[in-house]
Amino acid sequence: MVVDDEALVRSGFQMILNASDGIQVVATAEGAQAADVIRREMPDVVLLDIRMPDVDGLTVLQQIQTLPEPPHVAMLTTFDTDEYILTALRSGAAGFLLKDTEPEQLAQLVRTLAAGGVVMSPKASRALLRSHPGAGAPQDADVARVGLLSDRERDVLVLVAEGLSNADIGTRIHLSAGTVKDHVSSILTKLRVSSRVQAALLAERAGLLSKNGDNAARDRGR
Numbered sequence: 531m532v533v534d535d536e537a538l539v540r541s542g543f544q545m546i547l548n549a550s551d552g553i554q555v556v557a558t559a560e561g562a563q564a565a566d567v568i569r570r571e572m573p574d575v576v577l578l579d580i581r582m583p584d585v586d587g588l589t590v591l592q593q594i595q596t597l598p599e600p601p602h603v604a605m606l607t608t609f610d611t612d613e614y615i616l617t618a619l620r621s622g623a624a625g626f627l628l629k630d631t632e633p634e635q636l637a638q639l640v641r642t643l644a645a646g647g648v649v650m651s652p653k654a655s656r657a658l659l660r661s662h663p664g665a666g667a668p669q670d671a672d673v674a675r676v677g678l679l680s681d682r683e684r685d686v687l688v689l690v691a692e693g694l695s696n697a698d699i700g701t702r703i704h705l706s707a708g709t710v711k712d713h714v715s716s717i718l719t720k721l722r723v724s725s726r727v728q729a730a731l732l733a734e735r736a737g738l739l740s741k742n743g744d745n746a747a748r749d750r751g752r
Contacts, residue, residue, distance in 0.1 A: 531555065531556055531557045531558065531559070531567070531568060531571060531573035531575070531576045531577070531601070532544055532547075532555060532557075532558045532559075532576075532577045533558070533559050533560070533561065533564040533576060533577065533578045533579055533582075533587070533590065534558075534560070534577075534579040534582070534606065535560050535561060535579060535582040535583055535584070536579075539579070539606075539629060540558040540559075541558075543555070543558075543577060543636070544558055546633045546636055546637070547636070547637060547640060550637035550640075552641070553637060553640055553641070556571045556573050557571045557573065560582065560584065561579070561582035561583075561584045561585035561586065561587070561589075561590060562584040562585050564578070564585065564590045565585075565590055565593040565594055568590075568594050568597075568601065569594075569597065572599075572601070573601050574601055574602065574643075574644050575601055575602050575603075575604070575640055575643045575644050576594070576601045576602070576603045576604075577603075577604055577606050577627070577640070578590055578591060578603050578604070578605055578606060578623075579605075579606045579607070580605040580606060580607045580614050580615070580618060580626070581607065581614070586614075587605055587606075587614075587618065588614060588617060588618060588621065591603060591605075591618060591621050591622060591623060592621060595621070595622045600622070602624045602643040602644065602646065603622070603623050603624055604623065604624060604625045604626060604627050604639070604643055604649050605618045605623050605625070605626040605627070606626075606627055606628075606629055607626060607627075607628060607629065608628065608629045608630075619725075619727045619728070619731070620728070622725070623727070624643055624646075624647070624648055624649060624726070624727060625639075625643070625648050625649030625650045625693070625727060626649075626650060627639060627649065627650075639693070642693045642694070642695070645694075645695035645697070645698065646695045646696070647690075647693040647694055647695045647698070647726075648690065648691065648693045648726050648727050648730045649693050650693070650730070672721075672732055672735065672736070675720060675721050675722060676721065676732065676733075676736045676738070678720045678721075679717060679720055679721075682703075682713065683713055683716060683717050683720070684738060685703055686699060686703070686710060686713040686714060686717060687717050687729060687733050687738060688733060688738050688739060689702060689703070690714065690717070690726050690729055690730055690733070691729070691730035691733040691734060691738070691739055693730075696710040696711050696714065697710075714726070714729075717729055
């Protein structure tokens with residue numbers, strides 16, 4: 531489902547996603563109607579504009595978090611320096627995208643969301659770190675907790691930050707989905723965070739997402 535106050539954005543996203551294999555846009559809505567439509571349609575994934583004139587995306591996000599099985603939500607923004615991004619992530623959003631995300635990448639990110647992964651398009655991630663120094667600058671206490679992770683847990687954390695689901699992580703490093711789930715639970719506990727998004731942000735702050743770190747994770751998985 532796509533929620534945005536601009537009809538052109540809604541129709542554009544709907545056209546792109548409906549043309550992608552395995553994806554169906556079941557509804558679009560403006561902010562005022564969004565929560566009711568989500569309750570009625572029960573979509574797996576919601577792309578939710580963070581700024582709307584009638585009911586903003588943060589309000590809609592809070593409303594749907596009370597559902598028994600809330601959808602996976604990624605916030606949409608046109609702003610490289612949107613001060614609400616961190617609030618949205620802390621409120622349960624599974625990531626954020628800029629509205630000029632490439633069509634091919636958009637479909638893949640929606641698939642990642644549907645599988646329970648974290649999505650942060652590279653441009654949007656750089657914008658977050660650039661516009662929120664506190665989110666990007668390593669802090670001694672937080673980075674020290676990364677040192678509590680085992681090598682395997684670090685591998686899993688890097689792949690969580692890439693947006694992979696437990697099943698995909700298991701395939702990548704040859705573990706069962708259940709074992710990956712146990713690792714993720716341990717990671718969240720050791721890092722003292724409550725969501726995969728927060729763990730992903732901490733991984734980036736701690737410098738785990740370098741090319742060398744990514745290759746090391748793959749090498750250990752072979």
